[in-house]
Amino acid sequence: MNIRQIAGMSPNYYEINREERNYAAIFFAALSKPDNAEKFLKYCGVESSIGPEFGIYFEYAYLRDMWNHIIGEEPRKNIIRNKLQINNIEEILSKTPIEINKIFGVGGKASSEFIQYPGKWAIVKYDRHFPDNDDFLKICRFKWAFNIKPDIVIHLDKDRSICIEAKYESREGSYPATNKEKEIFRSRGIGYVGQMELQKYMMEELLGVKTDFMFLVFKKEKSATHKVISWAEAFGAIEMKDLPKFAIEMAKIISGEA
DNA sequence: ACTTGTGGATAGAATTGGCG
DNA sequence: CGCCAATTCTATCCACAAGT
Incomplete structure (x- = not known):
């Protein structure tokens, strides 16, 4: 049966x-x-x-898939430079890819080759690098925007x-x-x-x-x-x-x- | 090509909180 | 107190990057 x-x-x-x-x-x-x-x-x-x-x-998922089609680090930096308007963004973008990846905190290992996908930036890791709430929230919204998919x-x-x-x-x-992310937002x-x-x-x-x-x-x-x-x-x-x-x-x- | 580690998306259940 | 909505907790599945 x-x-x-x-x-x-x-x-x-x-x-x-x-x-x-x-x-x-x-x-x-x-x-x-x-x-x-x-x-x-x-x-x-x-x-x-x-x-x-x-x-x-x-x-x-236009944003995700367009990012995937971008070739080279300069176009990626330009997107971040223009759309993620936080303090010290120029200073951050002047660093090497692996340093940039470590600042924004990616899951797993940070790539030394290229700037990793913003949708993979990790809140719990970049939290400590951005004490200013406005900057922190801008990065969160930017990152989340790469992950959302309207039906x-x-x-x-x-x-x-x-x-x-x-x-x-x-x-x-x-x-x-x-929970960890929510706790960060609460605090x-x-x-x-x-x-x-x-x-x-x-x-x-x-x-x-x-x-x-x-x-x-x-x-x-x-x-x-x-x-x-x-x-x-x-x-x-x-x-x-x-x-x-x-x-x-x-x-x-x-x-x-x- | 496969494995490992990390993190994200989502759903449903359980719990909490506001309000009459 | 009971109702309803909001939030939290838990489980599952999946994507990605790196290492072998």
């Missing part, structure tokens, strides 16, 4: 699925059908039209996008994450930073993409940075009839119709 036989149940997965990313993927698939992106944008009150660089992306980003063109953060049962996340008297605030910082300040932010949830709640819409509204605004049954059923379930 397998577990389904023992339990006496064998539902289709769409009937019991409670994976947040799976619902976001269904919405992504639906948005990719003809005219649906336009319909959704209209519902959201976005007036800009779709340009030649249009694209819809799932688990959008769905619709690029209307290269400089204009819609960022969608989807939630099923969980709520908006915040940073820092670990410094700095408040935590919200996931959606970081998305805004990442899209607009770092990437320079003018962005509207949507928070896709079951029950509506307030947000300072994002427009909040329910799953029912989102699926209701687009055409689902061209999608297969499992997708239509999942959309109904999360919209509260099933």
Whole structure:
């Protein structure tokens, strides 16, 4: 007997699925059908039209992947120099790669060859190097921005996008994450930073993409940075009839119709 | 190519805290 | 006191860099 036989149940997965990313993927698939992106944008009150660089992306990690494509240390230094405006940044960047890596504290061994990915900088290690709270927080926000991945980003063109953060049962996340990091924030008297605030910082300040932010949830709640819409509204605004049954059923379930 | 060490992301359960 | 939201704790999985 397998577990389904023992339990006496064998539902289709769409009937019991409670994976947040799976619902976001269904919405992504639906948005990719003809005219649906336009319909959704209209519902959201976005007036800009779709340009030649249009694209819809799932688990959008542009900043991470662009960093990966950069060749050479000077472009990396220029990014840090211009976007991480802390005291003594010039002095830090004049050092060798391994010294820079040790200041920002990377996990594992510091590379002597190249400046390591800011997303891997370690709070507990660079804490002691930056006593000034403003500098410390700037580095944290910069580092976190490289790690966050909005669920769905619709690029209307290269400089204009819609960022969608989807939630099923969980709520908006915040940073820092670990106990040690939280203790550092507490002892410094700095408040935590919200996931959606970081998305805004990442899209607009770092990437320079003018962005509207949507928070896709079951029950509506307030947000300072994002427009909040329910799953029912989102699926209701687009055409689902061209999608297969499992997708239509999942959309109904999360919209509260099933 | 594989192993090791470090750290990050995330979910769900447990606990804590604010408020009527 | 009970309710609900926020926070903390724990477990799991995964990415990355270095060393062999």
